[in-house]
Amino acid sequence: MTVTTPMVHAEGVRKHFGRLDVLKGIDLTVERGQVCCLLGPSGSGKSTFLRCINHLEKVDAGRLTVDGDLVGYRQQGSKLHELREREVARRRRDIGMVFQRFNLFPHMTALQNVMDAPVKVAGADSAQARLDAERLLDRVGLADRAGHYPAQLSGGQQQRVAIARALAMKPKLMLFDEPTSALDPELVGDVLQVMRQLAADGMTMVVVTHEIAFAREVADTAVFMDEGVVVESGPPRQVLADPEQERTRTFLSKVL
Amino acid sequence: MAASTAPVPAGTDAVRSDEAPPQDLLVVPVRHWGRWIAAVAAVTALTGLIGSLANNANLHWDIVGHYLFAGLIFDGLVTTLWLTAAAMVLALGLGTLIAVMRRSTNPVLYSLATAFVWVFRGTPLLVQIIFWGYAGALYKYVMIGVPFTHITFLQADTNSLLTPAVAALLALGLNEAAYASEIIRAGIQSVDEGQTEAAYSLGMRPALTMRRIVLPQAMRVIVPPMGNESINMLKMTALVSVISAHDLMSNIQDVYAQNYQVIPLLVVASIWYLILVTLLSFPQSWLERRYGRGTAQSGRTSPLRRLLTGSASRLRVLGSGPNHQKG
Protein backbone atom coordinates (compact mmCIF):
# COMPACT_ATOMS: atom_id res chain seq x y z
CA MET A 1 0.00 0.00 0.00
CA THR A 2 1.21 3.44 -0.85
CA VAL A 3 1.10 6.11 1.78
CA THR A 4 -0.16 8.95 -0.38
CA THR A 5 -3.71 8.95 -1.75
CA PRO A 6 -3.92 8.64 -5.52
CA MET A 7 -5.13 11.73 -7.42
CA VAL A 8 -7.83 9.76 -9.21
CA HIS A 9 -9.14 6.44 -8.05
CA ALA A 10 -12.02 4.60 -9.70
CA GLU A 11 -13.54 1.30 -8.55
CA GLY A 12 -16.34 -0.29 -10.52
CA VAL A 13 -17.58 3.05 -11.86
CA ARG A 14 -20.81 2.66 -13.81
CA LYS A 15 -22.85 5.06 -15.85
CA HIS A 16 -25.82 4.61 -18.13
CA PHE A 17 -27.87 6.93 -20.31
CA GLY A 18 -31.38 5.54 -20.41
CA ARG A 19 -30.97 1.92 -21.45
CA LEU A 20 -27.47 2.47 -22.82
CA ASP A 21 -24.74 1.19 -20.47
CA VAL A 22 -21.82 3.49 -21.23
CA LEU A 23 -19.48 2.63 -18.36
CA LYS A 24 -19.69 -0.95 -17.11
CA GLY A 25 -17.39 -0.89 -14.10
CA ILE A 26 -14.24 1.13 -14.63
CA ASP A 27 -11.22 0.48 -12.37
CA LEU A 28 -8.42 2.98 -12.73
CA THR A 29 -5.81 4.75 -10.61
CA VAL A 30 -3.80 7.85 -11.45
CA GLU A 31 -1.05 8.70 -9.00
CA ARG A 32 -0.01 12.22 -8.14
CA GLY A 33 2.22 13.80 -10.81
CA GLN A 34 1.49 11.06 -13.33
CA VAL A 35 0.13 11.26 -16.86
CA CYS A 36 -2.55 8.76 -17.83
CA CYS A 37 -3.53 8.46 -21.48
CA LEU A 38 -6.95 6.99 -22.29
CA LEU A 39 -7.26 5.37 -25.69
CA GLY A 40 -10.05 3.54 -27.39
CA PRO A 41 -12.52 3.58 -30.24
CA SER A 42 -15.17 6.26 -30.54
CA GLY A 43 -18.16 5.61 -28.30
CA SER A 44 -16.22 3.49 -25.82
CA GLY A 45 -17.03 5.90 -22.95
CA LYS A 46 -13.74 7.81 -22.63
CA SER A 47 -15.38 11.26 -22.59
CA THR A 48 -18.09 10.10 -20.23
CA PHE A 49 -15.53 8.80 -17.75
CA LEU A 50 -13.54 12.03 -17.96
CA ARG A 51 -16.69 14.06 -17.35
CA CYS A 52 -17.53 11.93 -14.33
CA ILE A 53 -14.22 12.93 -12.76
CA ASN A 54 -15.28 16.59 -12.47
CA HIS A 55 -18.93 15.75 -11.94
CA LEU A 56 -20.24 17.01 -15.28
CA GLU A 57 -21.87 13.58 -15.30
CA LYS A 58 -23.14 11.80 -12.22
CA VAL A 59 -21.80 8.32 -11.48
CA ASP A 60 -24.56 5.70 -11.09
CA ALA A 61 -22.59 3.13 -9.13
CA GLY A 62 -19.08 2.41 -7.92
CA ARG A 63 -16.59 4.60 -6.16
CA LEU A 64 -14.76 7.53 -7.71
CA THR A 65 -12.42 9.74 -5.70
CA VAL A 66 -10.27 12.73 -6.58
CA ASP A 67 -7.45 13.43 -4.14
CA GLY A 68 -9.21 11.22 -1.61
CA ASP A 69 -12.60 13.01 -1.84
CA LEU A 70 -15.60 11.16 -3.22
CA VAL A 71 -16.83 12.92 -6.36
CA GLY A 72 -20.24 14.47 -5.73
CA TYR A 73 -20.57 13.28 -2.12
CA ARG A 74 -19.36 13.88 1.38
CA GLN A 75 -18.96 10.81 3.52
CA GLN A 76 -19.96 11.02 7.17
CA GLY A 77 -19.79 7.75 9.00
CA SER A 78 -21.87 5.31 7.01
CA LYS A 79 -23.83 8.05 5.24
CA LEU A 80 -23.16 9.72 1.89
CA HIS A 81 -24.38 13.28 1.67
CA GLU A 82 -24.91 14.61 -1.81
CA LEU A 83 -22.89 17.80 -2.26
CA ARG A 84 -24.57 21.15 -2.64
CA GLU A 85 -24.15 23.18 -5.82
CA ARG A 86 -21.66 25.44 -4.02
CA GLU A 87 -19.48 22.52 -2.90
CA VAL A 88 -19.57 20.88 -6.32
CA ALA A 89 -18.37 24.13 -7.86
CA ARG A 90 -15.74 24.49 -5.15
CA ARG A 91 -14.25 21.10 -5.99
CA ARG A 92 -14.33 21.71 -9.74
CA ARG A 93 -12.01 24.68 -9.26
CA ASP A 94 -9.19 22.26 -8.52
CA ILE A 95 -9.75 20.24 -11.70
CA GLY A 96 -8.93 21.86 -15.04
CA MET A 97 -10.63 20.63 -18.18
CA VAL A 98 -9.71 21.09 -21.82
CA PHE A 99 -12.30 20.22 -24.46
CA GLN A 100 -12.06 18.92 -27.99
CA ARG A 101 -13.85 21.99 -29.35
CA PHE A 102 -11.99 24.47 -27.09
CA ASN A 103 -15.18 26.08 -25.70
CA LEU A 104 -13.50 29.44 -25.22
CA PHE A 105 -15.89 32.24 -24.32
CA PRO A 106 -16.33 33.99 -27.68
CA HIS A 107 -17.41 37.32 -26.20
CA MET A 108 -14.18 37.72 -24.25
CA THR A 109 -10.61 38.29 -25.40
CA ALA A 110 -7.94 35.67 -24.78
CA LEU A 111 -6.80 37.57 -21.70
CA GLN A 112 -10.34 37.93 -20.35
CA ASN A 113 -10.94 34.22 -20.94
CA VAL A 114 -7.94 33.40 -18.78
CA MET A 115 -8.49 35.91 -15.96
CA ASP A 116 -12.28 35.70 -15.67
CA ALA A 117 -12.57 32.69 -13.37
CA PRO A 118 -9.71 33.71 -11.03
CA VAL A 119 -11.45 37.06 -10.47
CA LYS A 120 -15.11 36.03 -10.52
CA VAL A 121 -14.82 32.59 -8.92
CA ALA A 122 -11.71 32.64 -6.75
CA GLY A 123 -12.04 36.33 -5.88
CA ALA A 124 -8.51 37.21 -6.94
CA ASP A 125 -7.40 40.82 -7.20
CA SER A 126 -7.95 41.79 -10.81
CA ALA A 127 -4.56 43.47 -11.33
CA GLN A 128 -2.81 40.38 -9.98
CA ALA A 129 -5.04 38.08 -12.06
CA ARG A 130 -4.15 40.08 -15.15
CA LEU A 131 -0.44 39.66 -14.48
CA ASP A 132 -0.90 35.93 -13.89
CA ALA A 133 -2.98 35.60 -17.06
CA GLU A 134 -0.35 37.40 -19.11
CA ARG A 135 2.31 35.10 -17.71
CA LEU A 136 0.19 32.03 -18.56
CA LEU A 137 -0.43 33.25 -22.10
CA ASP A 138 3.29 33.76 -22.43
CA ARG A 139 3.86 30.23 -21.18
CA VAL A 140 1.67 28.79 -23.98
CA GLY A 141 3.40 31.04 -26.50
CA LEU A 142 0.59 33.54 -27.01
CA ALA A 143 1.74 36.68 -25.19
CA ASP A 144 1.11 38.72 -28.34
CA ARG A 145 -2.46 37.45 -28.75
CA ALA A 146 -3.84 38.59 -25.37
CA GLY A 147 -6.22 41.14 -26.90
CA HIS A 148 -7.57 38.85 -29.61
CA TYR A 149 -11.05 37.36 -29.55
CA PRO A 150 -11.26 33.56 -30.05
CA ALA A 151 -12.68 34.04 -33.55
CA GLN A 152 -9.47 35.84 -34.48
CA LEU A 153 -7.27 32.91 -33.39
CA SER A 154 -6.42 29.66 -35.15
CA GLY A 155 -7.63 26.38 -33.66
CA GLY A 156 -4.23 25.64 -32.20
CA GLN A 157 -4.01 29.06 -30.61
CA GLN A 158 -7.54 28.73 -29.20
CA GLN A 159 -6.69 25.40 -27.64
CA ARG A 160 -3.57 26.85 -26.02
CA VAL A 161 -5.64 29.72 -24.60
CA ALA A 162 -8.06 27.09 -23.28
CA ILE A 163 -5.17 25.33 -21.53
CA ALA A 164 -4.01 28.63 -20.04
CA ARG A 165 -7.57 29.33 -18.90
CA ALA A 166 -7.74 25.99 -17.08
CA LEU A 167 -4.30 26.50 -15.52
CA ALA A 168 -5.32 29.94 -14.22
CA MET A 169 -7.33 28.25 -11.46
CA LYS A 170 -4.14 26.49 -10.30
CA PRO A 171 -5.66 23.00 -10.60
CA LYS A 172 -4.11 19.92 -9.06
CA LEU A 173 -5.46 17.77 -11.89
CA MET A 174 -5.92 18.44 -15.60
CA LEU A 175 -8.36 16.57 -17.84
CA PHE A 176 -7.92 16.67 -21.62
CA ASP A 177 -10.65 15.33 -23.93
CA GLU A 178 -9.11 14.80 -27.36
CA PRO A 179 -7.44 18.23 -27.25
CA THR A 180 -5.96 17.95 -30.74
CA SER A 181 -8.72 16.08 -32.59
CA ALA A 182 -10.35 19.24 -33.96
CA LEU A 183 -7.08 20.75 -35.17
CA ASP A 184 -5.47 20.95 -38.59
CA PRO A 185 -2.46 18.58 -38.63
CA GLU A 186 0.14 21.35 -38.71
CA LEU A 187 -1.30 22.94 -35.55
CA VAL A 188 -1.26 19.76 -33.43
CA GLY A 189 2.42 20.03 -32.57
CA ASP A 190 2.19 23.36 -30.72
CA VAL A 191 -0.58 22.10 -28.46
CA LEU A 192 1.19 18.82 -27.72
CA GLN A 193 4.36 20.76 -26.92
CA VAL A 194 2.48 22.78 -24.27
CA MET A 195 1.09 19.56 -22.79
CA ARG A 196 4.49 17.92 -22.83
CA GLN A 197 5.91 20.88 -20.89
CA LEU A 198 3.03 20.70 -18.42
CA ALA A 199 3.73 17.01 -17.81
CA ALA A 200 7.41 17.76 -17.32
CA ASP A 201 6.44 20.38 -14.71
CA GLY A 202 4.79 17.61 -12.73
CA MET A 203 1.09 18.21 -13.42
CA THR A 204 -1.21 15.23 -12.92
CA MET A 205 -3.01 14.68 -16.21
CA VAL A 206 -5.68 12.40 -17.66
CA VAL A 207 -5.58 12.67 -21.43
CA VAL A 208 -8.00 11.15 -23.91
CA THR A 209 -6.08 11.09 -27.18
CA HIS A 210 -5.50 9.33 -30.46
CA GLU A 211 -1.92 10.64 -30.62
CA ILE A 212 -0.13 7.34 -30.02
CA ALA A 213 3.32 8.89 -30.32
CA PHE A 214 2.46 11.44 -27.64
CA ALA A 215 1.10 8.74 -25.35
CA ARG A 216 4.18 6.62 -25.83
CA GLU A 217 6.47 9.53 -25.00
CA VAL A 218 4.64 11.30 -22.18
CA ALA A 219 2.30 8.83 -20.48
CA ASP A 220 3.17 6.95 -17.32
CA THR A 221 0.12 4.76 -17.83
CA ALA A 222 -1.73 3.95 -21.03
CA VAL A 223 -5.30 2.70 -20.65
CA PHE A 224 -7.17 1.06 -23.47
CA MET A 225 -10.98 1.24 -23.17
CA ASP A 226 -13.63 -0.44 -25.27
CA GLU A 227 -17.41 -0.68 -24.81
CA GLY A 228 -17.37 0.77 -21.33
CA VAL A 229 -14.64 -1.38 -19.78
CA VAL A 230 -10.89 -1.07 -19.33
CA VAL A 231 -9.53 -3.74 -21.63
CA GLU A 232 -5.88 -3.29 -20.80
CA SER A 233 -3.68 -0.87 -18.92
CA GLY A 234 -0.03 -0.50 -18.03
CA PRO A 235 3.13 1.28 -19.08
CA PRO A 236 2.79 2.61 -22.65
CA ARG A 237 5.85 0.61 -23.70
CA GLN A 238 3.87 -2.50 -23.08
CA VAL A 239 0.26 -1.54 -23.87
CA LEU A 240 1.12 0.35 -27.04
CA ALA A 241 4.01 -1.69 -28.37
CA ASP A 242 3.20 -5.20 -27.25
CA PRO A 243 -0.47 -5.43 -26.19
CA GLU A 244 -1.78 -8.60 -24.63
CA GLN A 245 -5.37 -8.23 -25.77
CA GLU A 246 -6.57 -8.83 -29.31
CA ARG A 247 -8.97 -5.84 -29.14
CA THR A 248 -6.10 -3.48 -28.29
CA ARG A 249 -4.03 -4.84 -31.17
CA THR A 250 -6.89 -4.36 -33.65
CA PHE A 251 -7.45 -0.80 -32.48
CA LEU A 252 -3.77 0.12 -32.63
CA SER A 253 -3.41 -1.28 -36.13
CA LYS A 254 -6.20 1.07 -37.19
CA VAL A 255 -4.85 4.29 -35.68
CA LEU A 256 -1.18 3.78 -36.43
CA MET B 1 -2.31 54.24 -75.56
CA ALA B 2 -5.66 53.14 -76.96
CA ALA B 3 -8.45 55.67 -77.04
CA SER B 4 -10.02 55.52 -73.64
CA THR B 5 -13.57 55.84 -74.98
CA ALA B 6 -13.39 52.74 -77.17
CA PRO B 7 -15.89 50.08 -76.10
CA VAL B 8 -14.30 46.86 -74.89
CA PRO B 9 -14.76 44.06 -77.41
CA ALA B 10 -16.26 40.98 -75.88
CA GLY B 11 -13.88 38.21 -74.82
CA THR B 12 -10.68 39.79 -76.11
CA ASP B 13 -8.32 39.19 -73.27
CA ALA B 14 -5.33 39.65 -75.55
CA VAL B 15 -6.33 43.18 -76.55
CA ARG B 16 -6.95 44.11 -72.96
CA SER B 17 -3.73 42.83 -71.53
CA ASP B 18 -1.40 43.80 -74.39
CA GLU B 19 -2.58 47.13 -75.68
CA ALA B 20 -4.54 48.89 -72.97
CA PRO B 21 -4.23 48.54 -69.22
CA PRO B 22 -7.76 47.87 -67.87
CA GLN B 23 -7.85 50.96 -65.71
CA ASP B 24 -7.71 53.21 -68.78
CA LEU B 25 -10.98 51.94 -70.21
CA LEU B 26 -14.31 53.59 -69.59
CA VAL B 27 -16.85 51.37 -67.87
CA VAL B 28 -20.32 51.50 -69.43
CA PRO B 29 -22.79 50.13 -66.90
CA VAL B 30 -25.89 48.29 -68.06
CA ARG B 31 -28.82 50.73 -68.28
CA HIS B 32 -31.94 49.52 -66.50
CA TRP B 33 -34.69 51.35 -68.41
CA GLY B 34 -37.50 49.42 -66.68
CA ARG B 35 -36.31 50.57 -63.26
CA TRP B 36 -36.27 54.17 -64.37
CA ILE B 37 -39.82 54.04 -65.71
CA ALA B 38 -41.10 52.36 -62.56
CA ALA B 39 -39.31 54.92 -60.37
CA VAL B 40 -40.74 57.88 -62.29
CA ALA B 41 -44.25 56.41 -62.08
CA ALA B 42 -43.95 55.80 -58.33
CA VAL B 43 -42.61 59.28 -57.60
CA THR B 44 -45.38 60.88 -59.66
CA ALA B 45 -48.04 58.94 -57.78
CA LEU B 46 -46.51 59.82 -54.40
CA THR B 47 -46.21 63.52 -55.28
CA GLY B 48 -49.87 63.51 -56.29
CA LEU B 49 -50.90 61.89 -52.99
CA ILE B 50 -48.84 64.29 -50.87
CA GLY B 51 -50.16 67.24 -52.87
CA SER B 52 -53.75 66.18 -52.34
CA LEU B 53 -53.17 65.73 -48.61
CA ALA B 54 -51.35 69.04 -48.29
CA ASN B 55 -54.14 70.91 -50.05
CA ASN B 56 -57.00 69.02 -48.42
CA ALA B 57 -58.92 71.59 -46.39
CA ASN B 58 -60.46 68.84 -44.22
CA LEU B 59 -57.05 67.93 -42.90
CA HIS B 60 -56.62 71.33 -41.21
CA TRP B 61 -52.85 71.53 -41.18
CA ASP B 62 -53.20 74.64 -39.02
CA ILE B 63 -54.81 72.51 -36.31
CA VAL B 64 -52.12 69.84 -36.69
CA GLY B 65 -49.49 72.54 -36.23
CA HIS B 66 -51.32 73.99 -33.25
CA TYR B 67 -51.54 70.71 -31.34
CA LEU B 68 -48.21 69.20 -32.36
CA PHE B 69 -46.42 70.96 -29.49
CA ALA B 70 -49.38 71.51 -27.16
CA GLY B 71 -48.75 70.96 -23.44
CA LEU B 72 -51.34 68.22 -23.05
CA ILE B 73 -49.92 66.30 -26.01
CA PHE B 74 -46.44 66.68 -24.58
CA ASP B 75 -47.59 65.29 -21.21
CA GLY B 76 -49.07 62.30 -22.99
CA LEU B 77 -45.83 61.83 -24.85
CA VAL B 78 -43.88 61.68 -21.60
CA THR B 79 -46.33 59.14 -20.15
CA THR B 80 -46.12 57.00 -23.29
CA LEU B 81 -42.34 57.03 -23.10
CA TRP B 82 -41.97 56.05 -19.46
CA LEU B 83 -44.76 53.51 -19.79
CA THR B 84 -42.93 51.92 -22.72
CA ALA B 85 -39.61 51.92 -20.90
CA ALA B 86 -41.01 50.65 -17.59
CA ALA B 87 -43.09 47.93 -19.28
CA MET B 88 -40.06 46.73 -21.23
CA VAL B 89 -37.86 46.68 -18.11
CA LEU B 90 -40.55 44.70 -16.26
CA ALA B 91 -40.89 42.36 -19.25
CA LEU B 92 -37.15 41.80 -19.53
CA GLY B 93 -36.66 41.05 -15.84
CA LEU B 94 -39.71 38.84 -15.48
CA GLY B 95 -39.17 37.32 -18.93
CA THR B 96 -35.63 36.25 -18.04
CA LEU B 97 -36.86 34.73 -14.79
CA ILE B 98 -39.61 32.81 -16.61
CA ALA B 99 -37.22 31.68 -19.34
CA VAL B 100 -34.86 30.26 -16.71
CA MET B 101 -37.80 28.67 -14.84
CA ARG B 102 -39.00 27.01 -18.04
CA ARG B 103 -35.58 25.37 -18.41
CA SER B 104 -35.62 24.21 -14.78
CA THR B 105 -35.81 20.54 -13.90
CA ASN B 106 -38.04 21.45 -10.95
CA PRO B 107 -41.55 20.49 -12.15
CA VAL B 108 -43.28 23.12 -9.99
CA LEU B 109 -41.19 25.99 -11.35
CA TYR B 110 -41.53 24.69 -14.89
CA SER B 111 -45.32 24.37 -14.62
CA LEU B 112 -45.75 27.83 -13.08
CA ALA B 113 -43.72 29.42 -15.86
CA THR B 114 -45.56 27.51 -18.55
CA ALA B 115 -48.93 28.47 -17.08
CA PHE B 116 -47.88 32.12 -16.97
CA VAL B 117 -46.97 32.13 -20.65
CA TRP B 118 -50.14 30.23 -21.51
CA VAL B 119 -52.45 32.74 -19.80
CA PHE B 120 -50.75 35.99 -20.76
CA ARG B 121 -50.09 35.00 -24.35
CA GLY B 122 -53.43 33.33 -24.75
CA THR B 123 -55.74 36.22 -23.92
CA PRO B 124 -56.07 39.49 -25.85
CA LEU B 125 -53.99 42.36 -24.56
CA LEU B 126 -57.03 44.65 -24.68
CA VAL B 127 -58.86 42.28 -22.33
CA GLN B 128 -55.86 42.23 -19.96
CA ILE B 129 -55.69 46.03 -19.92
CA ILE B 130 -59.36 46.41 -19.08
CA PHE B 131 -59.05 43.63 -16.52
CA TRP B 132 -56.27 45.41 -14.63
CA GLY B 133 -58.14 48.69 -14.99
CA TYR B 134 -61.16 47.20 -13.24
CA ALA B 135 -59.36 44.84 -10.86
CA GLY B 136 -60.74 46.96 -8.01
CA ALA B 137 -64.13 45.42 -8.71
CA LEU B 138 -62.68 41.96 -8.14
CA TYR B 139 -60.63 42.66 -4.99
CA LYS B 140 -61.61 45.68 -2.97
CA TYR B 141 -58.48 45.50 -0.81
CA VAL B 142 -54.98 44.30 -1.43
CA MET B 143 -53.31 42.61 1.56
CA ILE B 144 -49.95 41.12 2.23
CA GLY B 145 -50.05 38.48 4.94
CA VAL B 146 -50.09 34.78 5.63
CA PRO B 147 -52.75 33.01 3.53
CA PHE B 148 -55.72 31.40 5.40
CA THR B 149 -54.89 33.24 8.63
CA HIS B 150 -55.78 36.64 10.02
CA ILE B 151 -52.19 37.84 10.02
CA THR B 152 -51.74 40.82 7.72
CA PHE B 153 -48.68 42.99 7.36
CA LEU B 154 -50.07 45.47 4.89
CA GLN B 155 -53.48 46.38 3.61
CA ALA B 156 -54.54 48.96 1.04
CA ASP B 157 -57.51 49.98 -1.01
CA THR B 158 -57.11 48.46 -4.49
CA ASN B 159 -58.29 51.52 -6.37
CA SER B 160 -55.76 53.78 -4.65
CA LEU B 161 -52.92 51.38 -5.50
CA LEU B 162 -54.06 50.45 -8.96
CA THR B 163 -54.18 53.85 -10.63
CA PRO B 164 -54.77 53.76 -14.39
CA ALA B 165 -51.03 54.23 -14.96
CA VAL B 166 -50.11 51.31 -12.67
CA ALA B 167 -52.80 49.14 -14.23
CA ALA B 168 -51.45 50.02 -17.69
CA LEU B 169 -47.90 49.20 -16.65
CA LEU B 170 -48.93 45.83 -15.18
CA ALA B 171 -51.01 44.90 -18.19
CA LEU B 172 -48.37 45.81 -20.74
CA GLY B 173 -45.42 44.48 -18.72
CA LEU B 174 -46.94 41.12 -17.80
CA ASN B 175 -48.21 40.52 -21.31
CA GLU B 176 -44.87 41.43 -22.80
CA ALA B 177 -43.01 39.26 -20.26
CA ALA B 178 -44.73 36.21 -21.73
CA TYR B 179 -43.43 37.04 -25.20
CA ALA B 180 -40.02 38.18 -23.95
CA SER B 181 -39.56 34.91 -22.05
CA GLU B 182 -39.93 32.95 -25.27
CA ILE B 183 -37.41 35.16 -27.07
CA ILE B 184 -34.95 34.90 -24.17
CA ARG B 185 -35.43 31.13 -23.98
CA ALA B 186 -34.63 30.81 -27.67
CA GLY B 187 -31.55 32.97 -27.10
CA ILE B 188 -30.36 30.82 -24.20
CA GLN B 189 -30.91 27.68 -26.26
CA SER B 190 -28.81 29.11 -29.09
CA VAL B 191 -25.71 29.12 -26.88
CA ASP B 192 -23.60 25.97 -27.22
CA GLU B 193 -23.82 23.55 -24.27
CA GLY B 194 -20.01 23.46 -24.25
CA GLN B 195 -19.98 27.04 -22.95
CA THR B 196 -21.84 26.00 -19.81
CA GLU B 197 -19.57 22.99 -19.33
CA ALA B 198 -16.45 25.11 -19.72
CA ALA B 199 -17.78 27.58 -17.14
CA TYR B 200 -18.74 24.77 -14.71
CA SER B 201 -15.32 23.16 -15.11
CA LEU B 202 -13.76 26.47 -14.00
CA GLY B 203 -15.82 26.33 -10.83
CA MET B 204 -18.55 28.77 -11.85
CA ARG B 205 -21.95 28.14 -10.31
CA PRO B 206 -25.08 27.95 -12.49
CA ALA B 207 -26.30 31.49 -11.68
CA LEU B 208 -22.92 33.08 -12.46
CA THR B 209 -22.58 30.96 -15.60
CA MET B 210 -25.98 32.15 -16.80
CA ARG B 211 -25.21 35.80 -16.05
CA ARG B 212 -21.63 35.97 -17.23
CA ILE B 213 -21.30 33.39 -19.98
CA VAL B 214 -24.65 32.35 -21.41
CA LEU B 215 -26.80 35.49 -21.37
CA PRO B 216 -24.19 37.81 -22.96
CA GLN B 217 -23.94 35.37 -25.86
CA ALA B 218 -27.69 34.88 -26.01
CA MET B 219 -28.06 38.66 -26.38
CA ARG B 220 -26.95 38.41 -30.00
CA VAL B 221 -30.06 36.37 -30.69
CA ILE B 222 -32.27 38.29 -28.23
CA VAL B 223 -31.58 41.93 -29.17
CA PRO B 224 -33.04 42.08 -32.71
CA PRO B 225 -36.47 40.63 -31.84
CA MET B 226 -36.54 42.55 -28.54
CA GLY B 227 -35.93 45.73 -30.54
CA ASN B 228 -39.01 44.90 -32.54
CA GLU B 229 -40.91 44.22 -29.34
CA SER B 230 -39.93 47.65 -27.95
CA ILE B 231 -41.21 49.36 -31.07
CA ASN B 232 -44.39 47.33 -30.85
CA MET B 233 -44.72 48.22 -27.17
CA LEU B 234 -44.46 51.92 -27.94
CA LYS B 235 -47.44 51.61 -30.24
CA MET B 236 -49.35 49.19 -28.02
CA THR B 237 -49.36 51.77 -25.24
CA ALA B 238 -52.07 53.47 -27.32
CA LEU B 239 -54.40 50.67 -26.19
CA VAL B 240 -54.28 51.81 -22.57
CA SER B 241 -56.35 54.82 -23.61
CA VAL B 242 -59.34 52.54 -22.89
CA ILE B 243 -58.61 52.97 -19.18
CA SER B 244 -57.52 56.61 -19.72
CA ALA B 245 -53.97 56.23 -18.50
CA HIS B 246 -53.09 59.71 -19.81
CA ASP B 247 -50.73 58.44 -22.45
CA LEU B 248 -50.34 60.18 -25.80
CA MET B 249 -53.36 58.47 -27.32
CA SER B 250 -55.58 59.08 -24.27
CA ASN B 251 -54.84 62.78 -24.40
CA ILE B 252 -55.34 62.94 -28.15
CA GLN B 253 -58.75 61.34 -27.64
CA ASP B 254 -59.58 63.79 -24.86
CA VAL B 255 -58.87 66.66 -27.23
CA TYR B 256 -60.88 65.42 -30.18
CA ALA B 257 -63.75 64.42 -27.93
CA GLN B 258 -64.12 68.12 -27.25
CA ASN B 259 -63.34 69.75 -30.61
CA TYR B 260 -64.29 66.92 -33.00
CA GLN B 261 -61.09 67.43 -35.04
CA VAL B 262 -60.47 63.68 -35.19
CA ILE B 263 -58.34 63.48 -38.34
CA PRO B 264 -55.88 66.33 -37.57
CA LEU B 265 -55.31 64.98 -34.08
CA LEU B 266 -54.71 61.47 -35.37
CA VAL B 267 -52.12 63.03 -37.69
CA VAL B 268 -50.49 64.65 -34.65
CA ALA B 269 -50.43 61.26 -32.90
CA SER B 270 -49.00 59.52 -35.96
CA ILE B 271 -46.23 62.10 -36.34
CA TRP B 272 -45.16 61.62 -32.74
CA TYR B 273 -45.32 57.83 -32.85
CA LEU B 274 -43.22 57.86 -36.03
CA ILE B 275 -40.61 60.13 -34.44
CA LEU B 276 -40.39 57.99 -31.30
CA VAL B 277 -40.13 54.76 -33.27
CA THR B 278 -37.34 56.24 -35.37
CA LEU B 279 -35.44 57.31 -32.27
CA LEU B 280 -35.85 53.83 -30.76
CA SER B 281 -34.04 52.14 -33.64
CA PHE B 282 -30.75 53.87 -32.74
CA PRO B 283 -30.17 52.12 -29.40
CA GLN B 284 -31.08 48.85 -31.08
CA SER B 285 -28.28 49.01 -33.63
CA TRP B 286 -25.87 50.11 -30.90
CA LEU B 287 -26.83 47.08 -28.78
CA GLU B 288 -26.50 44.75 -31.74
CA ARG B 289 -22.94 45.94 -32.29
CA ARG B 290 -22.11 45.73 -28.59
CA TYR B 291 -23.23 42.13 -28.21
CA GLY B 292 -21.73 41.16 -31.56
CA ARG B 293 -18.25 41.50 -30.04
CA GLY B 294 -15.98 38.63 -30.91
CA THR B 295 -18.05 37.58 -33.92
CA ALA B 296 -17.30 38.08 -37.59
CA GLN B 297 -19.73 41.01 -37.71
CA SER B 298 -18.04 42.92 -34.91
CA GLY B 299 -15.90 44.82 -37.42
CA ARG B 300 -18.97 46.53 -38.80
CA THR B 301 -19.22 50.25 -38.25
CA SER B 302 -22.43 52.00 -37.37
CA PRO B 303 -24.58 53.36 -40.21
CA LEU B 304 -24.03 56.87 -38.88
CA ARG B 305 -20.24 56.49 -38.90
CA ARG B 306 -20.34 55.01 -42.38
CA LEU B 307 -22.29 58.07 -43.51
CA LEU B 308 -19.73 60.42 -41.96
CA THR B 309 -16.69 58.60 -43.30
CA GLY B 310 -18.35 57.18 -46.36
CA SER B 311 -15.46 57.60 -48.78
CA ALA B 312 -13.82 54.26 -48.01
CA SER B 313 -16.49 52.08 -49.53
CA ARG B 314 -16.76 54.28 -52.58
CA LEU B 315 -13.02 54.08 -53.17
CA ARG B 316 -13.21 50.34 -53.12
CA VAL B 317 -15.89 50.36 -55.81
CA LEU B 318 -13.71 52.56 -58.02
CA GLY B 319 -10.67 50.41 -57.41
CA SER B 320 -12.44 47.26 -58.48
CA GLY B 321 -13.61 48.85 -61.72
CA PRO B 322 -11.89 46.58 -64.26
CA ASN B 323 -13.52 43.49 -62.75
CA HIS B 324 -16.93 44.89 -63.41
CA GLN B 325 -16.44 45.41 -67.12
CA LYS B 326 -19.24 44.05 -69.20
CA GLY B 327 -18.34 43.09 -72.78
Ligand SMILES: Nc1ncnc2c1ncn2[C@@H]1O[C@H](COP(=O)(O)OP(=O)(O)O)[C@@H](O)[C@H]1O
Ligand atom coordinates in the same frame (compact mmCIF):
# COMPACT_ATOMS: atom_id res chain seq x y z
N1 LIG C 1 -25.61 12.85 -22.60
C1 LIG C 1 -25.72 11.67 -23.24
N2 LIG C 1 -26.94 11.14 -23.45
C2 LIG C 1 -27.07 9.94 -24.08
N3 LIG C 1 -26.06 9.21 -24.55
C3 LIG C 1 -24.81 9.70 -24.37
C4 LIG C 1 -24.58 10.96 -23.73
N4 LIG C 1 -23.25 11.18 -23.71
C5 LIG C 1 -22.68 10.11 -24.32
N5 LIG C 1 -23.61 9.23 -24.72
C6 LIG C 1 -23.34 7.94 -25.38
O1 LIG C 1 -22.44 7.24 -24.61
C7 LIG C 1 -21.53 6.52 -25.42
C8 LIG C 1 -20.10 6.85 -25.05
O2 LIG C 1 -19.85 8.20 -25.38
P1 LIG C 1 -18.47 8.93 -25.09
O3 LIG C 1 -18.18 8.82 -23.65
O4 LIG C 1 -18.56 10.28 -25.68
O5 LIG C 1 -17.45 8.04 -25.93
P2 LIG C 1 -15.99 8.40 -26.44
O6 LIG C 1 -15.58 9.69 -25.82
O7 LIG C 1 -15.15 7.25 -26.04
O8 LIG C 1 -16.10 8.50 -27.92
C9 LIG C 1 -21.87 6.86 -26.86
O9 LIG C 1 -22.64 5.82 -27.41
C10 LIG C 1 -22.68 8.09 -26.73
O10 LIG C 1 -23.62 8.16 -27.77
Ligand SMILES: [Mg+2]
Ligand atom coordinates in the same frame (compact mmCIF):
# COMPACT_ATOMS: atom_id res chain seq x y z
MG1 LIG D 1 -15.15 11.52 -26.76
